[in-house]
Amino acid sequence: MSSGNSETIWNLYLTLGLAAAVILFALISALVIYQRRFVKLHRTYSKNLLSAQEEERAWVAREVHDDALQRVAMLAHELHEVADEPPGNVDRQRQRIGAIVTEVEDLGVMLRRVAHRLHPSLIDQAGLVPALEGLAGDVSRAHGIQVDVEIPPSNAIPGVPRDVALILYRIAQEGLRNVARHSGVKRASLRVVPTQDNELSLEIVDRGRGFVHDDHPKSHKGLGLVSMAERARLADGRLEVWSEPGKGTRLRAIVPAHQGEVS
Amino acid sequence: MDTLPWELHAATALEGLIPLFVWLRSRLAKTEISRPRRLVMAWLLVQFTSDLFQLYTMSRGISNLWARYLISPTSDVLMLYALSMWQTHPLRRIGIRVAMLVLVPVWFGYAIAEGVGAFGRYSDPLRSIVILVATLVTLVGNGLTTTTRISRHDWFWVAAGVALYFALEAALGPFLEFIFADSRDIALRAFLFKARFDILAYLLIAAGLLCPQETARPSGTSI
Numbered sequence: 001m002s003s004g005n006s007e008t009i010w011n012l013y014l015t016l017g018l019a020a021a022v023i024l025f026a027l028i029s030a031l032v033i034y035q036r037r038f039v040k041l042h043r044t045y046s047k048n049l050l051s052a053q054e055e056e057r058a059w060v061a062r063e064v065h066d067d068a069l070q071r072v073a074m075l076a077h078e079l080h081e082v083a084d085e086p087p088g089n090v091d092r093q094r095q096r097i098g099a100i101v102t103e104v105e106d107l108g109v110m111l112r113r114v115a116h117r118l119h120p121s122l123i124d125q126a127g128l129v130p131a132l133e134g135l136a137g138d139v140s141r142a143h144g145i146q147v148d149v150e151i152p153p154s155n156a157i158p159g160v161p162r163d164v165a166l167i168l169y170r171i172a173q174e175g176l177r178n179v180a181r182h183s184g185v186k187r188a189s190l191r192v193v194p195t196q197d198n199e200l201s202l203e204i205v206d207r208g209r210g211f212v213h214d215d216h217p218k219s220h221k222g223l224g225l226v227s228m229a230e231r232a233r234l235a236d237g238r239l240e241v242w243s244e245p246g247k248g249t250r251l252r253a254i255v256p257a258h259q260g261e262v263s
Numbered sequence: 264m265d266t267l268p269w270e271l272h273a274a275t276a277l278e279g280l281i282p283l284f285v286w287l288r289s290r291l292a293k294t295e296i297s298r299p300r301r302l303v304m305a306w307l308l309v310q311f312t313s314d315l316f317q318l319y320t321m322s323r324g325i326s327n328l329w330a331r332y333l334i335s336p337t338s339d340v341l342m343l344y345a346l347s348m349w350q351t352h353p354l355r356r357i358g359i360r361v362a363m364l365v366l367v368p369v370w371f372g373y374a375i376a377e378g379v380g381a382f383g384r385y386s387d388p389l390r391s392i393v394i395l396v397a398t399l400v401t402l403v404g405n406g407l408t409t410t411t412r413i414s415r416h417d418w419f420w421v422a423a424g425v426a427l428y429f430a431l432e433a434a435l436g437p438f439l440e441f442i443f444a445d446s447r448d449i450a451l452r453a454f455l456f457k458a459r460f461d462i463l464a465y466l467l468i469a470a471g472l473l474c475p476q477e478t479a480r481p482s483g484t485s486i
Contacts, residue, residue: 012437015385018373019392022365030358037353195410238408240351254410 045226056118063114071107075100120169128165129157129192132172136190143180148189157194157257164255167235168192168202171228171253175204178224183208183249199237200257207248228253267318270458275318277465278311285472300472302345303421307468309338328379335374335383336367339390342425346397349418355404359397366393384436391433398426420471428464431457 082096115121122131129151136147151157160168172190179188185208193201228251229239237255282304289296296304313334320327343363350356366389374386401422406413413419435457439450 008437008440011385011440015373015389015437016392018369019389019396022362022369022389022393023396025365026358026362029361030354033357033361034354197410199410201410252410 041226045230049227060114060118063110067110068107068114071103071110075103075107078103120166123162123165123169128160128168129153131165131169132190132192135169135172135176139176139180144186145176145180146187147176148187150189150191152192152194157192157200160200160257164200164235164257167231167237168200168253168255171231171239171251172202172204174224174228175251178249179204179206179208182211185209185248194257195254198257199254202253202255204251205248210243210245210247210249212243212245268455268458270455270462274458274461274465275311275314277462277469278307278314281465281469281472282307282311284469288473294476297417297476299345299348299421300417300476302341302348303468303472306338306341306345307465309334309341313338331383331387332371332374335370335387335390339363339366339370339394342394343397346394346401346418346422346425349401349405349422351405351408355400359400362393362397366390384440388433388436391429395426395429395433398422398429402426415474417471417474417476420467420474422471424464424467424469424471427460427467431460 078096078100082093082100085093085096120131120135122134132151133149136149139145139147176188176190179185183206185206188204188206191201191203191205193203195201225239225241232239232253232255235255237253240252240254241249242252243249285296285300285304313330316330317327320330340363343359343366347356347359347363350359370386370390373389374383377383377386399422401418405416405418409416435453439453
């Protein structure tokens with residue numbers, strides 16, 4: 001082999017070696033940076049999760065103490081008054097008992113709202129589709145946002161285990177809450193589509209403010225996106241986020257439709 | 264310039280015409296061009312300017328080898344940054360950006376060691392291999408996670424075109440140096456062969472730049 005050829009071969013090896021070194025360095029650096037961000041993100045997530053749990057408990061305590069217990073005390077007082085009232089005035093007694101019944105019904109509604117926030121029982125009773133439809137209605141009523149719902153009938157969606165349905169419901173709940181809080185628009189869409197790979201895709205789209213989406217931990221001030229991603233991951237799925245300032249946001253959670261226990 | 268084969272003229276013309284056409288189309292349709300697309304258009308314009316400059320200096324008999332120290336890093340940064348923005352997973356996005364930052368000084372070092380008169384026969388394949396790997400990472404990584412038809416995504420067409428362009432770019436220098444170092448005729452045919460595939464690569468890139476855009480561009484996904 002001539003010296004020119006061996007020099008060419010040496011140069012080729014050098015080129016390939018340098019290219020491999022650049023790629024390897026990039027790969028290792030990316031792994032280290034990503035892992036550090038991931039750990040930091042989860043530490044922040046755990047911290048935020050604990051404070052969110054505390055907030056949730058405080059909210060339940062406040063609702064029970066400030067509202068339910070006050071009503072119970074008032075009911076007790078009114079019942080005592082009815083009991084102490086001399087017999088004879090049947091009309092007045094009936095009137096007072098009617099008012100008490102209305103109070104008890106109101107109390108029931110209030111307690112149902114608390115229970116529903118803690119766990120959406122509609123999922124157990126009627127399944128994912130009615131629960132999501134109900135959620136869209138709740139958001140419309142509470143925040144004045146028109147939610148265009150595009151969900152195929154229940155029989156078109158393959159059997160969704162309760163755990164997965166609950167995860168999708170919570171993602172939709174958080175996603176719509178984010179629309180209400182941050183998008184600045186009064187219209188959003190909620191879409192559930194079974195994919196060809198036997199997965200369910202839940203999509204929430206708004207054309208509102210949007211944001212610069214970054215995987216850097218500092219950009220995750222709240223729990224929203226991380227908790228949605230975490231929930232999707234629990235169901236062996238993933239969360240995709242498209243967003244740009246001024247152009248709206250699209251969230252898509254994709255989870256396997258048939259699944260046993262959530263890991 | 265008139266004696267140059269049509270393939271070289273066509274490839275150069277496409278480098279200039281594609282960004283112009285995409286820009287005009289967006290103005291007429293009143294749509295905004297996404298950031299990675301803008302970077303790919305800038306990459307095409309850098310290629311176009313570089314080719315025009317080379318043709319001009321060649322026709323005047325002026326040396327233009329120094330220009331690659333300016334053009335190559337600029338075009339590499341534009342292309343790698345565009346590819347990084349299309350990644351649907353942060354790990355791949357970080358990886359491509361780190362590769363971009365490392366490639367520029369390594370390439371400079373290698374190109375200087377190679378010598379100004381060496382036409383970048385080995386230093387150019389170095390950058391081509393790195394960009395080729397970045398395009399393959401884009402195609403495989405994004406392709407495995409997309410839930411819609413792959414041909415509906417701009418990154419698919421652009422990455423396919425760029426992969427074709429840089430695969431030939433990586434192979435051409437060493438191929439000529441190693442096998443046909445003395446044959447001017449074969450070298451010319453190899454350049455024409457590459458120019459034809461460059462035209463195909465540019466058409467693939469154009470298909471990507473003209474794909475319907477998503478309502479909201481992925482600025483980072485799959486958290």
